[in-house]
């Protein structure tokens with residue numbers, strides 16, 4: 001019987017034996033693993049026997065977390081990484097070669113945008129396109145296009161990609177379709193439902209949820225035919241083709257590049273993931289109410305939240321997502337200073353993080369999107385006054401009261 005997401009996470013470890021019958025899976029900090037015979041060691045090395053050899057390629061604790069992420073994403077397998085960016089980088093660097101072309105949404109996490117510039121420097125062609133409209137992605141495709149990369153809800157302006165349209169396009173053209181699901185999490189949305197080949201999650205954000213561990217994951221939905229992908233090395237073209245892509249991502253991304261998730265962080269992320277559904281329900285509800293309230297304030301010029309009826313992709317979001325997410329942003333009217341507003345907040349914390357149990361806010365143009373300059377900010381729809389709010393799980397009345405007193409202080 002297929003279980004709900006929260007049940008599946010809570011009972012995942014018991015699908016295998018847990019040491020000593022422990023109810024909670026213990027943490028394994030071992031880096032090296034020894035075997036009784038050299039033959040056994042060789043069998044593990046050659047992938048004939050399950051087991052660990054050296055912690056850079058994973059450990060029992062990160063492996064347990066990977067199984068949970070696979071359950072959450074309904075994936076055939078998952079590789080965990082030390083950060084979300086290590087996961088994103090592993091997808092690009094292990095699957096693309098010089099001369100290949102990747103089409104990416106132009107509404108992109110700032111560091112992913114910067115990483116794509118690094119890719120251009122080593123000979124991968126990159127085109128940024130408006131992913132809210134699949135035909136614009138289609139228009140950007142070339143004969144050497146191998147991959148399309150999108151985020152579900154873009155941070156900070158909350159544009160929602162044409163996830164179904166791009167999925168159909170990638171399916172028809174045989175392209176690797178990579179969906180960064182960080183903003184929605186598998187609780188709100190499973191990219192597999194729209195044909196994603198690979199799903200990336202920053203585990204640092206809502207899946208951990210407590211701001212005390214960095215991590216990332218790449219999950220393979222099983223929908224892509226790796227036997228047709230030219231960049232799989234001969235060493236990984238063995239056995240069931242369903243595992244080839246992830247095998248290459250693990251070997252090159254972890255073993256060769258070393259982007260490994262530590263056991264301590266994997267353990268904390270797995271703990272946080274147990275309450276993902278509860279926290280998302282509360283945070284999304286808070287975000288919905290706060291965005292409606294903000295939209296009615298005289299100092300606010302615009303609120304960007306997919307749950308609002310006026311949002312350009314509101315209907316798409318309602319169709320695809322269980323709720324509208326925990327992130328909103330808003331622009332202030334001319335003459336209202338975003339720094340003054342943020343400094344007047346007493347409860348909401350000024351921080352660049354998101355997906356935390358606590359509500360965090362940041363002046364976007366002056367911080368996380370500062371490096372890219374005014375021209376690209378304009379193209380991404382980021383106004384100088386834009387404030388991003390990652391809504392937490394506080395009691396809603398306290399959040400609204402904090403913004404209320406802050407706006408009142410500005411007016412007075």
Ligand SMILES: *Cc1c(COP(=O)(O)O)cnc(C)c1O
Pocket residue numbers: 083084085086088109112151155180182183202203204205214215216
């Ligand atoms: C934060 C984030 C990442 C990177 O994750 P880290 O764990 O911070 O490296 C990637 N994509 C999106 C959409 C993010 O919000």
